Amino acid sequence: MRTLYHFKYSPFSRRTRLALMHKGLDAELRECSDPAWRYEARTRVSLRTIPVLVDGARALGDSVAITRWLDAAYPNAARVWPADDAEDAHLALEVAAHVDQALDAIVNTSTRYYALHGDPAWAGVRDEMMARAQIALDALAQRVEGLGRVTVARSGWSAADMWLLTAVVWLQGLPARVDSSPNAKQIMHVGGWSVPPALGVWAEAHASREDVRAL
Numbered sequence: 001m002r003t004l005y006h007f008k009y010s011p012f013s014r015r016t017r018l019a020l021m022h023k024g025l026d027a028e029l030r031e032c033s034d035p036a037w038r039y040e041a042r043t044r045v046s047l048r049t050i051p052v053l054v055d056g057a058r059a060l061g062d063s064v065a066i067t068r069w070l071d072a073a074y075p076n077a078a079r080v081w082p083a084d085d086a087e088d089a090h091l092a093l094e095v096a097a098h099v100d101q102a103l104d105a106i107v108n109t110s111t112r113y114y115a116l117h118g119d120p121a122w123a124g125v126r127d128e129m130m131a132r133a134q135i136a137l138d139a140l141a142q143r144v145e146g147l148g149r150v151t152v153a154r155s156g157w158s159a160a161d162m163w164l165l166t167a168v169v170w171l172q173g174l175p176a177r178v179d180s181s182p183n184a185k186q187i188m189h190v191g192g193w194s195v196p197p198a199l200g201v202w203a204e205a206h207a208s209r210e211d212v213r214a215l
Contacts, residue, residue, distance in 0.1 A: 002027035005041035005052040009173070009181075011103060011166040012063045013051045014215050018162040019067045021211040023077035027053070064096070067159060080159045088153035095143060095152050095160040098136040099167045102193070105133035106171075110187040117190075130192030140164060141196035150205050165212065168203040171195050 004020065004027040006013035020027050032038040032050050041052040047061035055073070060066045067080045082088035109129040116122055144152070144164075152160035172195055177184040206212055 002056075003030060003054040004028070005030045005032050005037055005044075005050055005054075007032055007050055009170065009177070010050065011163075011170040012049070014166040014170070015159075015162040016051045016053065016063045016066055017215065018166065018211055019063075019070060019080045019159070021214070022080060022157065022162070023070055023074055025070070025074065025077065064100075080162070082153045082155055082158050085153070085155060088155050088158070091143075091152050092158050092160040095140065096163045098140050098143075099163040102133045102136040102140075103167055105129045105136075106187060106190075106193060110190040111183050114186050114190070126190060126192065130190070133193045137193065137196055137199065141198040144202040145198045161206065164199070165203055165206055166215070168195060168199045169215070172200065172203075 002020075002025060004013075004016065006017065006029060008031060017029075030037040030041070032041055038050070041050060041061075042048055044054055044059040045052050045061040049061055051063060051066065052059060052061045053066045053069075058069075060069055070077075071080050071083075082092050106129075109126055113125075117126075151157055152164065171193075174184045174188055178188055179185075
């Protein structure tokens with residue numbers, strides 16, 4: 001039996017859950033807002049990040065590593081990362097890289113490094129990191145506007161869609177979580193980024209998917 005240590009709202013966890021559903025693989029979900037589950041996850045891998053997947057004797061952290069391994073371990077199930085078409089593979093990697101550029105800049109600046117916001121250098125660093133995030137978000141908007149199809153890859157639903165959709169849903173949902181999540185409050189306070197309308201339109205086209213509704 002597989003076990004996924006995750007956070008309900010985290011885009012990194014959500015895309016891992018989508019990947020498991022895409023491949024038809026069951027997993028026990030352990031919500032790491034529970035300190036006991038969070039501690040247990042961190043005893044299984046050296047990374048101090050969530051999600052963590054345990055599959056038999058193997059444990060992996062990091063959503064990219066997890067999903068890459070799922071494709072290797074379960075080759076007869078639907079692929080998460082396109083491999084048969086070079087253009088599809090390139091698109092998936094390009095989109096995933098832009099998504100992670102945006103998320104890492106926003107999350108790290110607004111949470112992990114927020115304690116430094118009183119430093120005189122803070123404004124310059126914040127502006128640089130938020131500019132990087134916005135460049136990535138704008139590049140993603142340009143990409144989906146020029147696709148002419150619903151999914152990023154020609155072969156259909158893939159890691160590119162999972163990465164992008166969960167990022168857009170999370171970013172758009174932050175304002176509603178300000179009162180319940182200190183991290184969301186800090187992210188919105190730092191600001192300096194916005195979700196391009198084209199990404200919202202693209203995400204809405206996937207809102208009726210059964211696996212997306214299950215998020």
